Amino acid sequence: MTEPAPSRTGFYPGTFDPVTSGHMDIIERAAGVMDRLVIGVAENRDKQPLLPLEERLLCLRTDIVPLNEGRANPITVIGFTGLAVHAARTHGAHAIIRGLRAVADFEYENQMFGMNQHLAPDIDTLFLMAREGHQYISSRLVKEIARLDGDISGFVPPFTRRHILKRLRG
Ligand code: COA
Numbered sequence: 001m002t003e004p005a006p007s008r009t010g011f012y013p014g015t016f017d018p019v020t021s022g023h024m025d026i027i028e029r030a031a032g033v034m035d036r037l038v039i040g041v042a043e044n045r046d047k048q049p050l051l052p053l054e055e056r057l058l059c060l061r062t063d064i065v066p067l068n069e070g071r072a073n074p075i076t077v078i079g080f081t082g083l084a085v086h087a088a089r090t091h092g093a094h095a096i097i098r099g100l101r102a103v104a105d106f107e108y109e110n111q112m113f114g115m116n117q118h119l120a121p122d123i124d125t126l127f128l129m130a131r132e133g134h135q136y137i138s139s140r141l142v143k144e145i146a147r148l149d150g151d152i153s154g155f156v157p158p159f160t161r162r163h164i165l166k167r168l169r170g
Helices: 021-033 053-063 084-090 103-119 139-147 158-168
Strands: 009-014 036-042 076-080 095-100 124-129
Touching: 009 021, 009 084, 021 036, 021 095, 021 124, 036 053, 036 084, 053 076, 053 158, 076 084, 084 095, 084 103, 095 103, 103 124, 139 158
Parallel strands: 009 036, 009 095, 036 076, 095 124
Antiparallel strands: none
16 A cells, blocks of 8 residues: 655745746746645845735735635745744745746855755755746846836736735825
């Protein structure tokens, strides 16, 4: 008799200020290869986010609703302060998930990977390459384009787009 496969949990940390179509693609693909996926939204005050943590959580929780249809284990979204590896462990994760865009991301991600491996050798990091068409998307540029009245609909999911516009136009 075959034993039931152990449940593999992934933890996808980020600032998500705001969540972009590139992040949504990583979320969908990571959810496809893991049994459970927890998205961890870092408070990350150092980055001086445009959106407070509660609003970043709201955007993600609303925009992932379609991805959760029919899923046995719905993707969950949590906020965290402190170390990503601690939050990953608290949520029972076996692996941290990160998206990689171009070569420019490599050095930073490699550093984080090394530090996280040292802090928590039992939690590996899995990298998913951003799809063609998402390689150039960045949260910082999305905010700049929105501030300058450009169209951000191709770069962010629908609720997040409306939320950013509401926030910027008061
Ligand atoms: N497609 C398109 N864009 C992508 C993408 C993808 N697949 N993946 C990331 N991006 C972009 C984002 O839009 C964002 O753009 P920006 O630089 O213009 O803001 C950028 O890549 C990175 O943002 P994000 O994915 O939200 O992650 P982050 O780099 O802000 O996250 C944490 C960093 C939260 C993972 C890290 O700071 C952390 O772990 N903090 C907790 C404290 C800790 O553990 N510190 C020790 C770390 S070793």
